[in-house]
Amino acid sequence: MFEQLGLIGCGLMGGSFALAMKRAGLVKRIVGYSKSPSTTEKAREMGVIDVEAPSALLAVSGADLVMLAVPVSATESTLKAIRHLVNPSMLLMDMGSTKRDVIDAVRRVLKHDVGSFVPCHPIAGREVSGVENADPMLFTGKQIIITPMERTQTAKLEKATEMWQALGCSVSQMSAEAHDAAFAAVSHLPHMLAFAMMNGIASQQEQAAVFLSLAGPGFRDFSRIAASDPQVWRDVLIANREELIAQLHHFQHALAKLEHAVTNSQADDLERLINQASHMRASWRMNSLAK
Amino acid sequence: MFEQLGLIGCGLMGGSFALAMKRAGLVKRIVGYSKSPSTTEKAREMGVIDVEAPSALLAVSGADLVMLAVPVSATESTLKAIRHLVNPSMLLMDMGSTKRDVIDAVRRVLKHDVGSFVPCHPIAGREVSGVENADPMLFTGKQIIITPMERTQTAKLEKATEMWQALGCSVSQMSAEAHDAAFAAVSHLPHMLAFAMMNGIASQQEQAAVFLSLAGPGFRDFSRIAASDPQVWRDVLIANREELIAQLHHFQHALAKLEHAVTNSQADDLERLINQASHMRASWRMNSLAK
Incomplete structure (x- = not known):
């Protein structure tokens, strides 16, 4: 389904997403980046990602799917770091537990490329954190809330929905508000x-x-x-x-x-x-x- | 240990207390009263009490131990109903989950007989109610908080403590406040x-x-x-x-x-x-x- 996933943030949520995508055969190659180099290294050693990227920008290079799996407070700085390589053919998603602030950051930073972004909130999590606790089944059977923006492209919305469903999730839509x-x-x-x-x-x-x-x-x-x-x-x-x-x-x-x-x-x-x-x-x- | 228990209130808490006292061999005879005659009848049929009393006052008649197992809001009216048969040789207790209001009611109603009263709060309960759910093990291994009044007699306090301990409880004391x-x-x-x-x-x-x-x-x-x-x-x-x-x-x-x-x-x-x-x-x- 996807050639290359650019994963930004290789913690519990990002790592679990990578493992789930691999397990479902939905992606050929995963290039990952985490703020802490030791986390990125551990993710590669564990087989969660295939290639370590030295920056968020380089994790996006060549990707047809980009997942932001960073704390919501880091959304805007992460988008600024990658915006020069964002292009209209990519599908961009996040998995933050708040949505209006993410959308505001997307509007401020991506401007003309906002149509590629599909804001998502998987209702899943664990009390523990870190890539060492990543679990390919974390999202299985869970609800995904998608909060489309006015300018989100229909095709991207459909692709995101199909992807989550292929991971065994139930997808519903509502406004960010x-x-x-x-x-x-x-x-x-x-x-x-x-x-x-x-x-x-x-x-x-x-x-x-x-x-x-x-x-x-x-x-x-x-x-x-x-x-x-x-x-x-x-x-x-x-x-x-x-x-x-x-x-x-x-x-x-x-x-x-x-x-x-x-x-x-x-x-x-x-x-x-x-x-x-x-x-x-x-x-x-x-x-x-x-x- | 006791000849006759006068039990006022034959619900979950009172019924469980009666069953626990019987099981431990701490009482010879239980005379019970509940506001609802059908509850009192059911308690006797179940063997929770031995004799049905037609009034709270008559449940107290001849008892050397009286347990008030009524809602805290009914404490004062219950004390008023029994005060003419309360005497200094009886041990009186309650099992309410608040203590200052119970003590205030005891002071107002019992006056010279307050020394016989030992205010107790067993930290035990269930989500269900009614004598049909009474359980002889409800208090086993639980904490009992006793909040003695200034005029509570030492001998009564000791007797109450020994009784709860004989039921397998851990007893501690603190002020009602x-x-x-x-x-x-x-x-x-x-x-x-x-x-x-x-x-x-x-x-x-x-x-x-x-x-x-x-x-x-x-x-x-x-x-x-x-x-x-x-x-x-x-x-x-x-x-x-x-x-x-x-x-x-x-x-x-x-x-x-x-x-x-x-x-x-x-x-x-x-x-x-x-x-x-x-x-x-x-x-x-x-x-x-x-x-």
Whole structure:
């Protein structure tokens, strides 16, 4: 399907994508680049990539498919580094977990070549990172959200869709705005709340140890995401700050209603508010593809 | 150890306590009362209690051990119903998940007989309720927090401690204030935040369905406690409202710092705040007794 994949970023996500493409027989040759030369070397030694490129620009040279698998905060600098070799026949993709900021960077940097870019978000990941954890099955059975830009070429969109489907993924489309709002609501905000809950406990000094010694299974599950990677989540929260703050305000409004009912011992109001939350959560089922 | 247990409330918790006491051979006869006559009847048919009492007062008659296993909001009315048969030789206990409100009710109602009362909180429970789910092993290996009052008699405190230990529990003591603050921090506040997060999504009408369709494992675990029983949690949040609102303010202060860093794209500050939360959560281990 593709002659040469230029892979920029050879970490868990990029490495897993390379292995999946090879395994599916969708690419003949993979030229890879990572910011850290030792990562690129390890990726070649592991057979994740075939050729080490000394720069992002040279990873793009001769490629008919380019995948940006870098932190979202590095999207713009990476695009600047490769733009001189981007051409209209290439398919360019990313796999960032926020989409409006990626699209903004693409518009600013690629200008006339934006039609080749297909913004993608694979709903897949692991708690571990690094090419040593790359897994050819990471994307199998997972959802891919594509958020096309107005100028994305139909042919490129189709090609990207077919490629993900050939890797065993379920592909759906939505606007970048709807994507970022949804993930702000069901992922980024819960992380922010879990971080704040832990820091609220930490602020109480010596009492914190007693509190934590009494915490049980409810706390364990609620707070699990608070242990997430600080650098990754720093980038995600800032990249999606507009939608995140909008979701935060919806949350704060709902919290204020609960606080009012609790403070004034308004049992009926409080039961109604909890009942709404409880009913919604009890009837929710996780999309089996997202497991 | 005891001649007659007067059990007031024959639900999951009370029923499990009765079965555990019988199994351990710690009581000769159990007289039970539940607000719903059909529950009391079912408890007798199941062998959880030996004799049905037609009132809370009559369940106390002749008992040397009385256990209040009623919702915390029913503590005061239950104490009023039994106070004429409470005497200084009885051991009285409760198993409520908040302690200051229980102690306040005990002081108001029992007056000169408060010395017989030992406030207890077994850190045990299940998602299901009702005497049909009563389990003699529910308390085995669990933590019991006792929050003695100033006037609690030493002999009663010792007797209660020995009884829980004989049921296989680990007993610890703290003040009611410390207990309520700790559970506000690690249990009641997380529930309130999970309720608010779900209601914030619900307030966004038709978008809510799209948001929820994209939610993954992080959301699943974070929001699990939002599905808790509305009546139980209405009572708990109101019963412990002072400590809960104090913990809410610690949380809001920590959240405001995160919001400020996100809004102003202060990456270093944000990473530091997330790092504090992440490190604290990653190094936490649940007390094996609380599982």
